[in-house]
Amino acid sequence: MNFDRDHTIFIDGAWQAGQGAEKLEVLDPSTGSSIARMATASGEQVGRAAEAAARAFADWSRLPGQIRADYLRGFARGLERRAEALAVLQMANSGKPRLEASIDLGDAIATFDYYADLLEQLQQSPNSETSLGEGSHKGRVRQEPIGPAGLIVPWNFPLVTSAWKIAPALAAGCTVVLKPSEATPLVELCYADLADEIGLPPGVLNIVTGATPVGKAMTDALPLRKISFTGSNAAGAQVMASAARRGIPVALELGGKSAIIVTEDADLDLAVECVITGIFYNAGQVCSATSRLLVHEAIESRLLEALMERVRSMAVASPLEDRCDMGPITTPAQFRKVENYFAVARSEDCDCLTGGHRLDGPGQFVAPTIYRHVDVGSRIWLEEIFGPVLATRRFRSDAEAIALANASDYGLAGSIVAADPERAGRLADEMVAGHVWVNTPQIVYPQSAWGGFKSSGIGRELGPWGLASYQGVKHITSAP
Numbered sequence: 001m002n003f004d005r006d007h008t009i010f011i012d013g014a015w016q017a018g019q020g021a022e023k024l025e026v027l028d029p030s031t032g033s034s035i036a037r038m039a040t041a042s043g044e045q046v047g048r049a050a051e052a053a054a055r056a057f058a059d060w061s062r063l064p065g066q067i068r069a070d071y072l073r074g075f076a077r078g079l080e081r082r083a084e085a086l087a088v089l090q091m092a093n094s095g096k097p098r099l100e101a102s103i104d105l106g107d108a109i110a111t112f113d114y115y116a117d118l119l120e121q122l123q124q125s126p127n128s129e130t131s132l133g134e135g136s137h138k139g140r141v142r143q144e145p146i147g148p149a150g151l152i153v154p155w156n157f158p159l160v161t162s163a164w165k166i167a168p169a170l171a172a173g174c175t176v177v178l179k180p181s182e183a184t185p186l187v188e189l190c191y192a193d194l195a196d197e198i199g200l201p202p203g204v205l206n207i208v209t210g211a212t213p214v215g216k217a218m219t220d221a222l223p224l225r226k227i228s229f230t231g232s233n234a235a236g237a238q239v240m241a242s243a244a245r246r247g248i249p250v251a252l253e254l255g256g257k258s259a260i261i262v263t264e265d266a267d268l269d270l271a272v273e274c275v276i277t278g279i280f281y282n283a284g285q286v287c288s289a290t291s292r293l294l295v296h297e298a299i300e301s302r303l304l305e306a307l308m309e310r311v312r313s314m315a316v317a318s319p320l321e322d323r324c325d326m327g328p329i330t331t332p333a334q335f336r337k338v339e340n341y342f343a344v345a346r347s348e349d350c351d352c353l354t355g356g357h358r359l360d361g362p363g364q365f366v367a368p369t370i371y372r373h374v375d376v377g378s379r380i381w382l383e384e385i386f387g388p389v390l391a392t393r394r395f396r397s398d399a400e401a402i403a404l405a406n407a408s409d410y411g412l413a414g415s416i417v418a419a420d421p422e423r424a425g426r427l428a429d430e431m432v433a434g435h436v437w438v439n440t441p442q443i444v445y446p447q448s449a450w451g452g453f454k455s456s457g458i459g460r461e462l463g464p465w466g467l468a469s470y471q472g473v474k475h476i477t478s479a480p
């Protein structure tokens with residue numbers, strides 16, 4: 001497969017050749033071979049993309065919501081038409097098993113449809129009244145689009161993270177400049193193809209490809225009035241610092257080290273399903289991966305045995321193989337990082353039940369890994385590995401489980417598996433996390449909220465909160 005493209009920059013409704021000094025070498029992580037060489041945007045092109053977004057903003061933000069909703073549905077239907085091609089691209093560039101590639105696609109489609117629906121509902125009442133006290137002035141509130149927005153995304157769910165930003169931003173009336181990750185830049189180019197196909201007004205959606213320098217040029221681009229960033233805490237801090245210099249708002253979706261709590265009365269099969277998918281889906285490269293298992297001591301050995309049995313039956317392979325339960329690590333840098341954590345675990349004498357090593361042969365494959373009785377001070381317990389590495393501990397009481405779960409700098413997500421619904425609900429309430437699943441594998445509805453407490457970020461995506469992220473509140477006070 002070869003996906004070489006020179007025209008990878010989409011500005012003001014037209015494709016352009018990238019003029020950046022850097023070229024991107026896009027890899028297939030299952031083989032390590034190059035599948036595309038791509039041009040990147042120059043700083044000047046990023047500036048032009050931001051200006052195009054600013055020019056388009058005046059008309060786009062004033063369009064009736066129904067028309068913007070129709071465009072959003074146009075994106076959804078266009079994604080459906082390209083389903084097979086996009087699945088193949090994601091399998092090739094991200095190493096996602098086919099099922100996971102199609103789940104990503106379904107998620108992106110549902111997000112565009114959801115914001116189209118929400119926009120139609122809101123059209124019926126664009127204003128809301130505020131009560132200022134009897135006989136006094138009249139108050140009215142309008143939600144206004146915040147302005148042209150810069151969207152910066154990572155490589156683990158490229159189609160989805162972009163949809164989670166593009167759809168609410170366009171729904172709110174914002175225009176956007178999107179920067180895909182340098183590791184997986186191919187799949188998101190479809191959003192520009194679709195913009196062209198559905199006749200989206202020029203400048204409403206612009207795409208610039210490239211690595212950190214392109215991201216930095218975006219955060220410095222004066223016409224952009226908001227930066228929505230998803231990625232690592234280190235880069236998020238830099239984005240926030242740039243935004244702080246200009247005094248513009250940021251939304252940050254950052255890392256996690258989420259816990260899954262399994263109580264002694266839990267359905268064992270369900271617990272196995274939730275633990276396995278919570279850490280091995282997308283080869284563990286999931287911000288909300290439940291990478292810390294807390295299991296009640298009464299069922300610890302039974303659960304660990306059942307988990308081992310599942311791991312033994314997993315096919316770790318290229319998504320092109322007949323059977324693939326878990327694909328490779330997507331980027332070479334992430335592959336090195338996971339391998340380094342295996343070395344850390346060895347140096348810390350972690351009790352490795354299974355895995356703890358890379359797989360022989362070509363490609364960036366590692367074994368699904370479980371460490372048991374991991375010390376609370378261990379780096380394996382505390383740090384986000386972003387790979388298929390599970391750290392486990394046992395607990396004796398719910399209070400101990402919650403204390404262990406919440407003893408983290410992160411607060412993105414969490415899971416509870418418990419038979420007693422009241423107890424499960426109480427544990428969910430006490431977990432410090434932006435999204436908690438109870439007795440279900442991780443599933444994210446566009447209607448729900450996404451984002452974290454503590455160092456996991458600032459702001460929320462999805463649902464009405466995702467729309468609000470691209471809006472500013474205007475209060476109008478009128479004479480009585």
Ligand code: NAD
Nearest residue numbers: 153154155181211212215216231232235238253254255287
């Ligand atoms: P990363 O921070 O290296 O890169 C993310 C994006 O930011 C890329 O497009 C990159 O080019 C760009 N970038 C890097 N430095 C920048 C800078 N100084 N200024 C502007 N842009 C910059 O992250 P990654 O390795 O691509 O993704 C993995 C991380 O993303 C993990 O920590 C994971 O937890 C996090 N993540 C979080 C969520 C969430 O919803 N909370 C979702 C997915 C991934």
